[in-house]
Structures are given as structure tokens and as C-alpha cells.
């Protein structure tokens with residue numbers, strides 16, 4: 001059977017030095033992150049992706065958050081210029097692998113993290129955040145043309161997708177800390193209750209099931225009650241480094257390979 005491709009990036013020993021919004025104690029554990037990463041990959045595969053790995057880059061502690069390094073639209077990819085200086089250069093290794101699958105371009109100006117880019121309902125929503133600026137979003141709009149890019153001021157989350165993600169082509173899961181719900185005209189918007197915006201960060205899998213962080217039990221119940229099969233996965237070590245589920249993979253939904261994996 002044919003399966004769409006997802007890329008993940010291995011966890012470096014330097015993971016202990018990830019950028020974090022607040023001090024992390026006890027320190028981050030690369031080995032625990034690697035175990036959880038393996039579970040994440042297994043869940044992507046169980047849900048229908050063919051998963052390929054990009055080698056870790058020790059000079060970039062956050063490299064496993066591969067989603068931030070590129071935006072893939074159809075069969076083209078834009079390597080981003082990440083907003084945090086320590087993350088610049090992550091795109092080199094990612095671009096080398098991506099170019100085997102899609103046409104790769106580079107941003108010419110501005111900053112953009114892939115975590116600020118949400119594709120839903122035939123449009124591209126682009127967060128204006130502490131990491132992604134107006135010039136970066138304009139570069140994205142040029143890259144995506146003729147697909148509409150909707151700039152979205154991000155409220156209190158690291159990235160737009162830290163608090164909003166797609167359940168299917170018509171539906172987004174949304175937490176009010178991320179942005180105004182009014183931007184999602186024409187889409188069904190499901191509000192996630194509670195204090196943690198990351199509860200709205202899920203990954204939809206090719207078989208229609210939804211990957212949910214194991215500790216987000218309210219989200220799991222909400223999504224299950226709507227009729228979606230739920231796949232819980234433990235990513236708590238990545239959450240301590242401000243990462244969610246979407247940021248651990250780059251999904252190439254328009255690129256598929258023949259795969260015999262069950």
C-alpha cells in the first residue's frame with residue numbers, strides 16, 4: 001500500500017541544552033527523549049505514515065523539533081529562517097533529506113518557524129509570534145501563492161500550533177490562548193478547555209486517527225467523543241522543552257511511497 005511520508009529527526013546528546021521559556025529542573029534527559037521519540041515514530045507508522053529519519057545535529061540542541069525548520073506545501077518545501085538565533089542552521093540537514101522528496105526553496109528575508117504554520121481547509125494560517133515576523137509571513141505568502149495565507153497574531157503561546165491544530169480538513173482544535181477564533185472562518189472550531197494551550201496540539205494521521213499527548217486526557221476524551229480514534233503517545237520530555245506533538249515531525253502529505261509495513 002502507499003503511505004504518505006513523514007520525516008523525524010533524531011535526538012542529539014545536546015538536547016539537554018534546548019531553548020526553554022523557563023529553567024528546567026531536573027535537567028532534560030536525552031535518553032528519555034529518545035525512548036519517547038521511538039514511541040512517537042511507532043504511533044506515526046501505526047497511523048499510516050512511512051517515517052524517514054534525519055540524522056541528529058549535535059550543534060543544534062532543538063533539531064528534533066523538525067517541524068520548525070521547513071514548511072511543506074504540496075510537493076514543495078520552504079526552508080525557514082527560525083526566529084531563535086540558536087536554531088538557525090537546522091535547515092541544512094533537513095533540506096538535504098527533503099530534496100529527495102520535494103523541491104526545496106529557502107527564505108530570503110524575515111523569520112519564520114514551521115510551528116507557526118497551520119494548513120487547514122485549503123488555506124494556510126501563519127502565526128505572527130515571538131519567532132515569526134511579518135516579513136517571514138510575507139515570504140511564506142509568496143511561496144504559497146496562489147494558496148491564501150492568513151496572518152494570525154499569536155497571543156500567549158510560543159507558536160500558533162502550540163494552541164491550535166487540525167483534526168481534519170474542516171475542523172480545528174483551538175485554545176483561546178493561541179489566537180482569536182474569528183480567523184478560522186468557514187471552519188468548525190472546537191474549543192479545548194483548561195489552562196494548557198498545548199492541549200490543542202494534536203497530529204492527524206493518514207488513517208483518520210488523532211495523535212494526542214498521553215497526559216492530555218481531556219483532549220483525548222473530547223476527540224474520542226467526536227468520533228475520531230485516538231492514539232495517545234508520551235512526549236513529556238519534549239513538553240519540558242516547550243515542544244508539542246506537531247513539532248516532532250514534518251508531514252509530506254502529498255508524497256507517498258509503497259510500503260509493506262502494517
Ligand code: CIR
Nearest residue numbers: 019065115241242243244247
Ligand atoms: C524552541 O523553543 O524552539 C524549542 N525548545 C521548542 C520548539 C517547539 N516547536 C514547535 O512547537 N513547533
